[in-house]
Amino acid sequence: xxxxxxxxxxxxxxxRFAPAPRPRAPVAxxxxxxxxxxxxxxxxxxxELYKTFQRRGFATLRFNFRGVGKSQGTFDNGVGELSDAASxxxxxxxxxxxxxxxxxxxxxxGAWIGMQLLMRRPEIRGFISIAPxxxxxxxxxxxxxPSSGIIxxxxxxxxxTPAATQKLVDKLRTQKHITIHHDVIPGANHFxxxxxxxxxxxxxxxxxxxxxxxxxxx
Numbered sequence: 001x002x003x004x005x006x007x008x009x010x011x012x013x014x015x016r017f018a019p020a021p022r023p024r025a026p027v028a029x030x031x032x033x034x035x036x037x038x039x040x041x042x043x044x045x046x047x048e049l050y051k052t053f054q055r056r057g058f059a060t061l062r063f064n065f066r067g068v069g070k071s072q073g074t075f076d077n078g079v080g081e082l083s084d085a086a087s088x089x090x091x092x093x094x095x096x097x098x099x100x101x102x103x104x105x106x107x108x109x110g111a112w113i114g115m116q117l118l119m120r121r122p123e124i125r126g127f128i129s130i131a132p133x134x135x136x137x138x139x140x141x142x143x144x145x146p147s148s149g150i151i152x153x154x155x156x157x158x159x160x161t162p163a164a165t166q167k168l169v170d171k172l173r174t175q176k177h178i179t180i181h182h183d184v185i186p187g188a189n190h191f192x193x194x195x196x197x198x199x200x201x202x203x204x205x206x207x208x209x210x211x212x213x214x215x216x217x218x
Contacts, residue, residue, distance in 0.1 A: 004061075006091040009083040011072025015063030016041065018054040020096055027055035027092050028103040030062040031085060031110030035075050037146050040068050045107045045130060045192065048200050056207065059099065061092050078113060078137070085117050093123075101125045108190075111151075112116070112137045118146055125218070126210055128203060131190055132158055135164035148217045150181040150206045152199060154188030181206055181218050 014187045020027075030049045030201040033039030040046075041062040053060040062111065065081045066073030085104075093099065103126045106114035111129035118124050119141055129148030132139070153165045162184065169182045183202040210213055 004063075005070070006063075006088070008066065008087045010066050010074075010080060011218075012070070013072070013084060013088060014062050014068075014070035015061055015088065016050070016152050017045070017092070017105070018050070018060040020099075021057055021139050024098045025096065026058050026101045027083070027089075027096055027099045028058040028060045028105065029089055029092060030060070030165075031063070031104065031106035031114045031183050032065065032068075033107050034109035035041075035065055035081075036066050039109060039128065040064055042183060043107065044196070047198065047200070049105045049107075049126045049128065049130075049203065050201055051205070052200065052209045053103070054182070056211065058103070059092060059096050061063070063088050064167070078109070078116075081109075082120075087120060089117070092183075093150075094179065100125075103127065105130075105148050107131060108133055109137075112139070115139065116141060118142075122146060128152070130192075130199070130214060131160045132165065132168065134168040135161045135162050138201060139168055142172060145178055145180075148181075148200070150183065151182045152185065152202050154192055154195070155184050155186050156188060157190045159190040194196075197213035 032046045050062045064071040102123045104114040106129035107130040111132035129151045173178045190197045
């Protein structure tokens with residue numbers, strides 16, 4: 001997985017990029033947890049998501065938000081990080097202008113940024129949000145949420161309250177023309193410390209369903 005450096009709004013951004021194995025392959029971008037809580041693109045869940053999309057033939061990027069690792073700039077409370085994500089997606093799409101579809105996946109803070117990016121980029125047709133911090137950040141911008149996806153939560157999450165996530169899921173499910181899946185992983189804490197196989201099994205089952213040519217969800 002080659003290291004890449006590409007331009008962001010506040011200077012260079014550091015990432016890892018797996019090019020697509022075929023023309024018109026789909027694109028996936030993975031977003032990491034909160035920089036102030038030691039979140040980086042080398043987070044275990046971020047790496048597993050990256051490998052999952054790479055195995056499925058996506059052009060796949062994970063990168064460090066501003067001020068993390070070799071990425072330039074300083075933490076900007078989500079505003080600048082959303083701009084970083086938009087620039088990163090631009091960079092991937094410059095190599096894959098013919099991409100059939102685009103996905104975004106994120107964990108924690110990265111899930112919040114990813115769902116904001118959905119609102120700006122209509123080409124994003126699917127999302128995976130792991131432990132979106134619905135009790136910490138405002139998600140009312142999802143009005144309406146433009147694409148279908150899955151929200152995965154740990155039953156024993158001590159950071160993001162399952163009740164707040166359930167409330168977000170219930171609200172999104174009132175919207176027409178999208179389908180929101182929701183998996184709760186029994187016994188899992190915020191980091192899915194002992195439930196990584198269950199977490200990634202949930203991701204794989206969802207992608208199997210969505211990527212099937214006969215999937216009812218477009």
